[in-house]
Structures are given as C-alpha cells and as structure tokens.
Amino acid sequence: MHGGQMLVEDSARMSSILTASKTGSFPSMTKIVGTLGPKTRTIEVIEACLIGGMSVARFDFSWLDVEYHQETVDNLRKATKNVKKLCAVMMDTMGPELQVYNKSGNPIELKADDYVTITPDTSKVPSQGILPVNYAELANTVKKGDTIFLGQYLFTGSETTSVWLEVTETRGQDVICLVKNSATLAGFIFTMHAAQVRINLPTLTDMDKQAISSWGCRNNIDIISLSYTRQAEDVRELRAFLAAHNLPDTQIFAKIENVEGLRHFDEILREADGIILSRGNLGIDLPPEKVFLFQKSAVYMCNMTGKPAIVTRVVDSMTDNLRPTRAEATDVANAVLDGTDGILLGAETLRGLYPVEAIKTVGRICFEAESVYNQPIHFKAIVKHVGDPMSNEESVASSAVRSAMKVKASVIVVFTSSGRAARMIAKYRPPMPVLAVVIPKLKTDSLKWIFSGAQQARQCLVVRGLYPILADLNAASSANTGEDSALEQVLTHAKSVGLVSSCDRAVVFQKIGDSWVVKIVEVP
Numbered sequence: 001m002h003g004g005q006m007l008v009e010d011s012a013r014m015s016s017i018l019t020a021s022k023t024g025s026f027p028s029m030t031k032i033v034g035t036l037g038p039k040t041r042t043i044e045v046i047e048a049c050l051i052g053g054m055s056v057a058r059f060d061f062s063w064l065d066v067e068y069h070q071e072t073v074d075n076l077r078k079a080t081k082n083v084k085k086l087c088a089v090m091m092d093t094m095g096p097e098l099q100v101y102n103k104s105g106n107p108i109e110l111k112a113d114d115y116v117t118i119t120p121d122t123s124k125v126p127s128q129g130i131l132p133v134n135y136a137e138l139a140n141t142v143k144k145g146d147t148i149f150l151g152q153y154l155f156t157g158s159e160t161t162s163v164w165l166e167v168t169e170t171r172g173q174d175v176i177c178l179v180k181n182s183a184t185l186a187g188f189i190f191t192m193h194a195a196q197v198r199i200n201l202p203t204l205t206d207m208d209k210q211a212i213s214s215w216g217c218r219n220n221i222d223i224i225s226l227s228y229t230r231q232a233e234d235v236r237e238l239r240a241f242l243a244a245h246n247l248p249d250t251q252i253f254a255k256i257e258n259v260e261g262l263r264h265f266d267e268i269l270r271e272a273d274g275i276i277l278s279r280g281n282l283g284i285d286l287p288p289e290k291v292f293l294f295q296k297s298a299v300y301m302c303n304m305t306g307k308p309a310i311v312t313r314v315v316d317s318m319t320d321n322l323r324p325t326r327a328e329a330t331d332v333a334n335a336v337l338d339g340t341d342g343i344l345l346g347a348e349t350l351r352g353l354y355p356v357e358a359i360k361t362v363g364r365i366c367f368e369a370e371s372v373y374n375q376p377i378h379f380k381a382i383v384k385h386v387g388d389p390m391s392n393e394e395s396v397a398s399s400a401v402r403s404a405m406k407v408k409a410s411v412i413v414v415f416t417s418s419g420r421a422a423r424m425i426a427k428y429r430p431p432m433p434v435l436a437v438v439i440p441k442l443k444t445d446s447l448k449w450i451f452s453g454a455q456q457a458r459q460c461l462v463v464r465g466l467y468p469i470l471a472d473l474n475a476a477s478s479a480n481t482g483e484d485s486a487l488e489q490v491l492t493h494a495k496s497v498g499l500v501s502s503c504d505r506a507v508v509f510q511k512i513g514d515s516w517v518v519k520i521v522e523v524p
C-alpha cells in the first residue's frame with residue numbers, strides 16, 4: 001500500500017531497506033509514458049505494457065507515417081478494451097528536427113580524426129565522407145568549434161552508434177567537421193543535433209500540421225508533446241491551431257530540448273499544460289554538469305504551479321539489457337524524489353528488446369522512491385509559493401490533503417469534470433492514491449451534442465497519484481440532490497481492487513452547489 005511511513009532521513013531506515021516491496025497489483029503513483037513503435041505495436045504486447053503499468057502511449061511523428069501510427073493506435077484501443085484499462089494518447093511532433101536519411105540502410109563507418117562534410121544537397125548518398133541533411137542553412141548557423149551530434153534516433157551521445165563532430169570550417173552551404181569518435185551509424189534515419197544553435201525552422205512544421213489535422217483529429221488525441229518548444233508563442237500558436245481543428249481540449253505539453261527553451265522556461269510554463277524535460281536533446285545541448293540543475297529547477301517550478309513534469313531518457317541501457325545500470329536505477333528514483341509526475345520511455349519501448357520489463361522495472365523503482373518521498377516539505381513549499389490569500393478552492397483542496405494525512409486515509413476521492421479539481425489535489429502530492437471520479441458533461445460543438453469526460457479522465461493519467469474513473473451518467477445528476485450513490489460505487493470499486501478495506505477512511509473532495517466541500521467517510 002502507498003503511504004510513505006519512513007523517510008530516507010530516518011535513522012531506523014537502513015535494515016528496512018531489505019524488506020521486500022509490497023507493490024501488489026496497484027501501479028506506481030508516478031506515471032509511465034511508453035513510446036509505441038516496431039517492438040510495441042501488437043495487441044498482445046500493448047496489453048502487457050498496460051498491465052505492466054504504462055498509462056500514456058506516445059506516438060512519435062519523427063518516425064514513419066500516419067498509416068503506421070493509425071494501425072498502432074487501433075491496436076492500442078483494442079488492447080485497452082481487452083484489459084479494461086484507460087490509456088492516454090500522446091502525439092509527439094517532429095518539429096525542427098535535423099535528419100539524415102540513409103535510404104540504403106547500409107551502415108556508415110566514421111573514424112576518429114577523419115573529416116566529414118555535411119551538405120544540404122540531399123541528392124548525395126550518405127557515406128564516410130559526406131552526410132546530406134534536410135536543412136539548407138546549417139552553414140550559416142554554425143561556426144568553427146561548434147559541436148554537432150549525429151546518431152540513430154534517440155541516441156545517447158556516448159555510444160559507438162553515434163558520433164560527436166567538431167565544426168572546422170564552412171564552405172558555401174557545406175560544413176566540414178572533424179570526427180571526434182569512431183562510430184558505426186546504422187539504420188535509415190539519423191538525428192542531427194547542433195549544440196546551442198538556433199535552427200531557423202518553425203516549431204510546428206507543415207508536416208506536423210498535416211499529421212495533427214488528419215491523425216490527431218481522427219483519434220481525438222489527449223495530449224500533444226510539442227517538440228523543441230523554444231518560446232511561449234510556440235505553445236500559443238499550437239493552441240490556436242488545435243482550436244481551429246476542433247481539438248480545443250487537447251492538452252499541450254511543451255518539450256524543452258535546447259537552451260533556448262530553457263531560457264524561456266517560465267513563459268513557456270505559463271502557457272503549457274505540462275512540461276517534458278527532453279533530456280535526450282537537452283542532455284547534449286547543455287554541458288553535462290548542468291543537466292541535473294535544469295532537471296531540479298524545472299521539476300520544482302512545475303510542482304509549484306501544479307503542472308505535470310515528465311522526465312525522458314532514464315533507462316537507455318534497457319534497450320538491449322534486462323537490467324538497468326546502477327546509475328540509471330538511481331536516476332529514476334531521484335527523478336521521483338525531485339517530484340516528477342511521469343517517466344517517458346523512448347528507445348526502451350520503441351525498439352528495445354524488453355519493453356514490458358523496462359516498464360515494470362521503472363514502475364518498481366518509482367514505487368519504492370514514492371514511499372520515502374518527503375511530502376511534508378513539498379506541501380510546505382507549495383503553500384508558501386501560492387501565498388495568501390489562497391483561492392477558496394485551493395485552500396479547501398490543500399486542507400483535504402492535510403486531513404487525509406492526519407486521519408491516515410487510504411484514498412482521496414475527488415469529483416471533477418474538467419480534471420482541474422483532481423489536479424489541484426494532486427498538486428499537494430498526497431501520499432495516498434487519488435481517485436478522480438470524472439463526471440461527464442453535455443457539450444455541443446454547434447453541430448452535435450456530445451458527452452465530454454472520457455478525454456478528461458485519460459488526461460488524469462499523466463498526473464502523479466491520480467487514478468481516473470469515468471462515472472456513469474446517473475452520477476452526474478445525483479450530486480446536487482445530496483445523493484451519494486456515485487461515492488458508494490467508487491468505494492466499492494476501490495475495495496474490489498484492493499485499494500481500501502472495510503473501516504478504512506476516505507477523504508472526499510467535491511463541489512456541492514457552488515461550495516467546495518471536504519468530508520471524511522468510513523469505507524463500509
């Protein structure tokens with residue numbers, strides 16, 4: 001059961017480390033985002049990922065086309081039905097990504113101390129001596145001494161399949177580079193990252209717009225992960241585009257992947273619904289000694305404002321191995337202790353040999369870290385950050401979390417329509433799970449009437465500690481009559497999944513009429 005009875009600071013902790021974890025059937029509070037690709041697109045594997053703890057599926061449009069992703073998302077829908085679990089759909093844009101296409105798929109061997117020319121002439125065949133890139137202005141953008149990384153998609157920057165280049169000169173539109181490490185580039189697409197330079201391409205490209213208006217609309221996507229977000233305007237532009245394409249409720253998670261995004265972090269955070277700390281790219285854009293500082297500061301700011309923070313690139317080595325490295329295992333736990341909402345798996349699930357094991361391993365580490373998370377410190381920091389006077393809702397929400405801790409409640413139940421109230425509770429990081437009971441609302445898009453709710457429920461799946469339940473329509477009418485049939489149903493469900501037992505206490509946060517109310521009930 002979740003609970004955080006002991007902190008790492010407690011002196012009695014050491015021997016208890018060896019006690020087996022009671023993970024049970026309930027997943028970690030920290031959410032796991034899995035990128036679906038070649039190794040994770042059959043119904044069977046997706047089912048195993050969902051059962052293993054994946055609650056958000058990411059579709060990366062840097063790779064392949066709308067038809068490919070449609071097949072995968074159709075399989076995801078079947079899998080969620082089969083295992084009776086909700087899963088949010090996250091679409092990841094391509095953005096201004098530099099790519100080298102290696103049509104033949106023949107490996108390219110680069111040797112340390114050799115020279116290689118990067119050219120925008122894409123009629124050239126990539127080889128040891130020449131690498132054609134999909135960007136005409138590279139020579140005007142980089143200068144002597146700059147660093148360029150190149151490798152298979154989702155490369156780590158310290159492996160034999162990616163290469164570190166140093167710009168020695170520019171010649172017309174070409175860029176001549178010194179190869180710093182020997183490497184064999186394999187695959188059909190290589191990603192290029194020029195460190196700390198501005199790529200003069202729009203954040204939301206025409207290709208992305210096309211994919212959103214076709215695939216995105218067709219699948220009523222829950223979240224867009226906006227790659228290479230560099231300023232708040234990027235988010236505003238996407239927001240307007242979504243509204244114009246009948247996707248007004250799709251959330252925007254800004255991916256911070258370079259120093260320009262880092263510089264504008266505060267303004268981006270104000271506009272976005274969540275943040276993805278894209279350590280893959282940012283980890284090579286920043287000097288290594290600065291990466292942790294960005295992570296701690298960014299997660300802290302997200303926590304203070306109650307917006308989800310997702311950390312990427314945690315267990316790269318699990319792409320080919322059953323166990324993560326010691327450093328990776330510790331890194332996952334530290335991300336949880338920092339306060340992250342979710343962990344995003346990329347290569348591990350996309351092309352890895354052990355996608356399900358990667359999900360489960362990360363889930364177990366998160367679960368363990370959550371049990372020693374210093375929630376009281378976090379709680380105090382938010383109260384201080386929000387300051388006085390608090391809004392009525394926030395004041396009651398924070399009190400609900402405090403009450404739940406004081407009475408050692410097993411669960412907090414929150415009734416919500418948009419998900420906002422649930423996120424407000426989660427912001428205070430209660431140590432027990434929060435059941436977000438999503439009450440459907442009747443809405444019109446001027447063509448037809450529809451019930452909202454399913455999407456809002458799925459969007460809760462990216463927030464630490466939230467477990468959404470989509471209420472039936474009868475629940476919607478019972479609230480204002482003071483009837484508690486919905487609450488009874490929720491507690492019965494919580495009992496059936498082993499989350500609560502008879503005589504446990506549950507804290508309920510709900511809106512009755514215009515007032516926010518907290519009550520403490522005993523599980524029947």
Ligand SMILES: Nc1ncnc2c1ncn2[C@@H]1O[C@H](COP(=O)(O)OP(=O)(O)OP(=O)(O)O)[C@@H](O)[C@H]1O
Nearest residue numbers: 415416417418419420421422439475479486510511
């Ligand atoms: N016991 C209950 N049973 C069923 N419905 C309930 C119960 N208690 C509250 N509700 C309903 O839950 C809904 C809570 O949604 P509400 O819209 O107030 O919150 P939200 O969507 O998180 O915030 P906002 O609308 O401000 O974005 C209300 O419609 C309320 O009437």
Ligand SMILES: CC(=O)C(=O)O
Nearest residue numbers: 278279280281312313
């Ligand atoms: C996932 C991703 O894009 C990154 O970490 O850079």
Ligand SMILES: [K+]
Nearest residue numbers: 062093094227
């Ligand atoms: K991408």
Ligand SMILES: [Mg+2]
Nearest residue numbers: 257278280281
């Ligand atoms: Mg990236």
